[in-house]
Amino acid sequence: MFTGIVQGMATLVAIEEKEAFRTHVIEMPSHMLNGLELGASVAHNGCCLTVTAVEGNRVSFDLMRETLRLTNLGELDVGDNINIERAARFGDEIGGHAMSGHVICMAKVTSIDVAPNNRRLWFEMPSQYMRFVFEKGYIGIDGISLTIGAAEENRFCVNLIPETLARTTLGEREKGSMVNIEVDPQTQAIVETVERVLASRHHV
Template sequence: MFTGIVQGTVELVSIEEKSEFRTHVLALPKPLLEGLALGASVAHNGCCLTVTAIDDERVSFDLMRETLRLTNLGDLVPGDRVNIERAARFGDEIGGHVMSGHIICMAELTDIEEAPNNKRLWFELPTEYARFLFEKGYIGIDGISLTIGDVQGRRFCVNLIPETLARTTLGERVPGDRVNIEIDPQTQAIVETVERVLASHRVG
């Protein structure tokens, strides 16, 4: 489980390529290494990955074919930075919203509206996921817990304060970039339950 409060950005220092499989090696700072063990869960741009090796500050994670297909982690090259969050522990403050680290799809950044102290970013989802978008609802973007500002069909926007821009990679995104999307699990469950109930009434 994750909270969507990114703990920092970390550099991808090397990639080991195999057939439909990758190993990413990240250089984690000391605060993120504390208590880290093999098998631990760490979110990379919101995608939950498992620690497979630890060599001083260098930590390895394996990415399977489905992860590379569904997320933007397959687009990364050495030198890129990713948003990192260690798995939440019981008793931790939930400053964002509860997230699973399971990416449902990617969205394209289409527009950026600049303001003196913030940015508004517009994204476009694949059509089949637009039904999960609600104004003031929660959404996970590259592992960041955010509130949806407005919805226009399959487009939606989020407003970013300076702290979010400074602590995450979203401030570096440009139109055309793809971001990882996690739909709020409660929203998804409610929408899909209502759809099933309505479908059963139509059949009846």
């Protein structure tokens, strides 16, 4: 489980390409290496990946075809930054919201409104997932727990403070950038349960 509070950015330092498969090697910030072992879960832009090798502060992760298809990790090049979060432990403070690290889709940045000490980003998302998006609800964007500012048709916005822009890759995102989306698991469960109940009543 993750909390959506990004602990740092890591730089992608090597990519090993194989058929429908890829290994990413990142340079992990020193403060995040403590106790990191093979098999540990680390979220990359919100996508849960498993540690496959640790050599100093260079840590390797394998990405299968479905991960490359569904997330923006397949678009990364050497030198790009990634939002990183270690898996939460029982007893940790949850400053964001409970996240599984399972990316449901990608969304496109459609506009960026800049004001002093504030930035509002609008995103366009596949319409079938907009039923999980509510004003003032939670959403995970590239692994960051954020509150939805507004939602309409197939788009929504979030408002970002300077701390979020400085500590995460959202400060680097431009119009047209693709971001990973994880919808709030509780919201998803409630919406899908209500849909099932209504559908069963309709068929009675």
